[in-house]
Amino acid sequence: MKYAYYPGCSLHATGLEYDLSTRQVAKHLGIELWEIPDWNCCGASAAHNTNHTLAVALPARNLAIAEQEGLDVAVPCAACFNRMRAAQAAARNSEAMRQTINDIIGMDYRASNETCALLDIMVNRVGLETIAEKVVKPLTGLKVAAYYGCLLVRPPEITGFDDPENPQSMDRLVASLGGTPVDWPFKIECCGAGHTTTRPDIASRLLYRIYSGAAAAGADCLVSACPLCFLNLDMRQEQVGREHNASFSLPVFYFTELMGLAFAYAPKDLGINRHFVPVAPLLESKELLRHPVTRREET
Amino acid sequence: MVAAAQHPNIKIMTYAEVEQVEGYVGNFEVTIRQKARSVDVDACTGCGSCWEKCPQKVTSEFDQELAQRKAIYTPFPQAVPNVPVIDRSNCRHFTREKGKCRVCQNVCPAKAVDYEQQDQVIKEKFGAIVMATGYDLFPWEEAYGEYGYGKYPDVITGLQFERMNNASGPTGGRIVRPSDAKVPQTVAFIKCVGSRDEVKGKAYCSRACCMYTAKHAHQVLDKIPGSQAYVFYMDVRTPGKAYDEFYQKSVHEGAVYLRGRVSRIYPQGDKLMVCGEDTLLGRQVEVAADLVVLATAMIPSRGWEQIARTVGVATDKDGFFQEAHPKLRPVETFTAGVYLAGACQGPKDIPDTVAQAGAAAAKVCSLFSRDEMTTEPLISEVNERLCSGCGLCVPVCPYKAIELKTIQERIPGGQRQRQVASVNSGLCQGCGACNVACRTGAVTLKGFTDDQLLAEVDVVCL
Amino acid sequence: MRRVGVFICHCGTNIAANVDVKRVVEAVKDYPEVAFATDYQFMCSLPGQDLIKSAIAEHHLDRVVVASCTPRLHEPTFRKAVADGGLNPYLFEMANIREQCAWVHAGDKERATAKAIDLVRMAVAKVKKHAPLTPSSIPVRHRLLVIGAGIAGMQTALDVADAGYEVVLLDREPTIGGKMVMLDKTFPTLDCSA
């Protein structure tokens, strides 16, 4: 299994641990990730609010490069995934639009390859059975609130792989890792990541609802498939708690990190030690760190 | 119901389905399958010992899944006829270790239980047929994820709410939450679920919901002291005699009407949060409800496609049976002798249904008032000399009016038999489809012959 | 040699506002085998029908064309008028110059009129080829099948049964009553449903 890999800007910066854990688990599952050389920013989230053509052309260039290699594209970031799927749909739905895109990027993009969310690839292409077989340290007793946010599932005609109102991919993945997904009502509510810099007051209110919802559902932690949501959920937890006279301690994970833990990689090799909300106490209390079958990175 | 059961001119056939309809107006021959009840109707006294003792519990369709029935059952106490049936797909006698369980047979004092009973297929003749197949509810659980896809037990349909209010229903007429049997203090009603929703449901208005929701709100306020009823609506449509007054009465009793479609329902503690907008105020609202009642769209009764095909009635884009003219012939169909009554023609409330049923009855009586009826002469005829007997016209006829018949023909040196098309003048509606299909020009439509049509063409083209 | 009578209807202003009715009359008056042509405000009215009947007698017409609305509305009316005038009712043809001209081409009187003239000429050409037709009759069995025994089916069955006819009331469920008997009180009177 080989994919063109589009990490996107965040995975090379604030979403470092997503990149790290993605590469670890992909290798572990025998998936070859060919990072698109020279990839450019997909424009999320400013381009589509500024210029419609720019918003499809920026991601299309990356897709065109992958297409030349005959590869489907694996996209971990939900925002990048959404913009790239939108570009792919634009090119497929209108020949005129495809021509426009090609004129702008100076390449012949035919949209013959498929753009997939990394989560989709894991759950539906690799398959949960295969993943479950690789689990050596099941996440027993870990109650996880799967947080999907907006761009992984909406609009459904663009994103396509899961239900827009009650998505299940991550819940099922968590279950196949031995963890316990909790049913909670805020899994698709916006976390306001787009507003955290410009209108922190808005983001704070949205985050508060999500934290309270997860806590009320008895979750030990949150799991995310988006570096923007992740940073927002992880970095601002203490601050939002303060603003709302509450206190939250909900570690946030990337789903790839949970996979890596279940495959017995050391937290450090997955980047889990770099989170804002400390993770160690939870993992220790669930005895998920004790058994030293821990795998070291092989290279 | 009792009146119909006791009328000397009415013969009731329950647990029966129409399998085939042949013939034409005044002369239908209908094949009916009388499904095996597994109970001898004449012997049964309706005492009820069988279902009392039956060990197999099944979710009750009649109680809208709010209660259970047995595998041998009458749907409700006043059922007509008061004779149980065995639901063979759930009965232990039929499903497990074949023949072992015989509880009902053993306890029946009248020896009426008959496991060997078979379906009976009978043919009967009729002069007219009235379609009154009714409606079902839109399967909201499949479409509305934002309302929980049916996973919250305290989000129910209006029909479930009716069952709860009914004195012979699963709660004996008490309004309670299905999840914990507690009496709800705050009940939210959501209208237009599946109705007026092109994306997830149906574009049409289901017409009866505004009124029954007003009634439901009244029932909540009437039965539960200190309760609150919130009604989320898009428009209140009460254009009937004494209808708007009825709605206003609910408002005066304290029902709070909020104009806006609900975006989402989610659980918080043991409440259901109902998120809407009061569009009149322009403000988001959240109601913490104990029970949510959805006014789900009316859709054609399950199996509508099959019965429409069997009887030969046209359907509209939503599967409702098509009337011959929306204004001038509202209870007739395109098939002579077949009439429509009730919600099978379109969503309707009870007063409208009764009115339409009366209209259908009048049409039937007017047909039956004569011993013979004249038929329109503008129908197809076959020139047997030109007909090759290819049969192409048979399947294209939407009224099943053409069949092949064998004729004797004299040819040089003797006689021969061959097949030709034959038009049944009782069935033919003069639509002309056969004319178009006929390769040899043997079929013509009287009043629209090739000669006549070409004369028209010549005038404008030559 | 036929003798065709042509009658052009104004339908109040429904047709006349968008079709020059007088011009249509003028155009078809001298058409071969047209023996009589006129216009009238409401052909379907009683005086309108009388006009047809008297013209048949006066001008010895053997075919009639009415140019007015859709045949779904008034074809039976005019057939009856033709029959009352002494002709076989099928020696009649209708041209629909309301729906097909006045309404769809509203605002373009010139072309609507031209099209109306064409439609009337076509009807005349066709009616000349018409042959007398006679209806036949079929027996009627006085027995009704009602499929579905909910409120609609029960009510129909009762009404027809009360009129003295035999009715079979059929339902696929084990009982009659349909959805109706599931309900509690019914609006607007709040009486019970069973």
Next chain:
Amino acid sequence: MELTATKAGAAKELQRLEKAAGVEVRNCYQCGKCTAGCPVAFAMDYSPRQIMRLLQLGLYDEAVGAHSPWLCASCITCSTRCPKGVNIAGVMETLRIEAKNQGLVPEKAVGLFDDLFLQSVQQNGRVHEMGLILRFNLKSGKWFKDAAFAPKLWRDGKISPRAEKAGREAVARIFARAHSQEGE
């Protein structure tokens, strides 16, 4: 009075918006489901439903000048749940672009962020997160916003003073051509 006058003048703009956003504003029947589920409606001057209403009445200028399009989180809940299939998120997006083209930026911070974000992409081919935030803080006058997070991010290697650069020429070309395209 006001309605008739505005409506006539706005027909062309409205058509352009409908085409760009792929909607027909008349399809909206004002049920409010968009607003009911909108996570940021509480902060808006006109709710999503009211924005649609302004457009239906031809009050185009009022819609373009509203804060709402700038506060829209692009979460697409409205479009996903709209019973009439109206792409309300697309309307918001298009209004924001239109407003920008007219030099209207009622939410200065949001406009500034968009600009700086795209500048960063245009210059480097990729977004330089640290540079973006620093510049944003400088220009918006909130110098120390989120500064408390910086040391840890730095220690974890998540921010770097050096911008990653890639495909700069290609991206520069895309920007140039896309702008000329939309300018037409």
